[in-house]
């Protein structure tokens with residue numbers, strides 16, 4: 001069985017960093033895993049591991065911008081469209097991996113998650129190739145600083161989720177930036193989420209966070225804005241699909257918890273044992289398998 005985890009989420013959410021830590025964790029657990037880069041704009045330095053499949057081998061944003069005179073955003077969309085037309089390239093690249101676990105680092109263009117056909121098409125192709133696929137959607141803990149920003153993150157997660165009908169896990173990344181002590185500026189902590197209970201209201205979104213305190217922010221005194229908020233509160237109450245697993249990469253237990261959720265969601269290992277790394281496969285250990 002082949003597995004793929006799509007690592008998705010808005011720009012800067014920590015997707016590439018998480019993908020690297022995920023790789024390290026799987027390798028330490030003697031599980032074969034490979035990194036796939038689908039970000040045509042990724043700098044080579046952004047990877048801790050060399051991707052085995054890299055969209056930049058097919059098309060790079062740099063070339064599109066210099067040769068076709070696209071700007072960065074139109075250029076990215078061009079790259080995805082180009083990949084969509086060349087899915088056989090990806091299929092060929094994927095062909096060489098058996099019984100493996102692919103970590104697919106996706107780009108942070110929000111369009112990709114709201115309405116572009118790129119990810120749904122990719123997912124259909126992975127499923128056709130019999131690759132068991134799930135997605136994680138990261139938003140960063142700084143989103144909890146501002147409840148409007150937070151709920152726009154919740155809505156983007158929901159919209160991405162309904163676009164892709166695959167097992168799905170939402171992750172609140174960069175939890176190391178959250179502190180329970182709001183005065184503790186010197187530790188680099190940027191968020192004064194005052195207590196655990198408050199954090200829980202974000203991880204399992206409490207729509208009343210939005211409903212409370214109408215008009216506290218100066219620029220939101222427009223009654224239409226409150227009606228919209230009430231509608232959103234209702235939507236989140238009626239469809240409690242979105243909750244977040246906290247991820248603190250400075251705490252190995254946190255990463256392990258997130259990965260065990262991913263394994264469970266994908267039913268990893270239902271039909272196999274974790275494998276020894278390849279270099280041991282061909283050697284003396286063969287008969288132990």
Ligand SMILES: Nc1nc2c(ncn2[C@@H]2O[C@H](COP(=O)(O)OP(=O)(O)OP(=O)(O)O)[C@@H](O)[C@H]2O)c(=O)[nH]1
Nearest residue numbers: 010011012013014015016017018107108174176249
């Ligand atoms: N404090 C903290 N910073 C993090 C963490 N994860 C990532 N960062 C930082 O956040 C920034 C963005 O991280 P990336 O992993 O490149 O994020 P990304 O989602 O891949 O970004 P794009 O590919 O540009 O969308 C970098 O400066 C990272 O060092 C984390 O767990 N804690």
Ligand SMILES: [Mg+2]
Nearest residue numbers: 015016039046
């Ligand atoms: Mg990235």
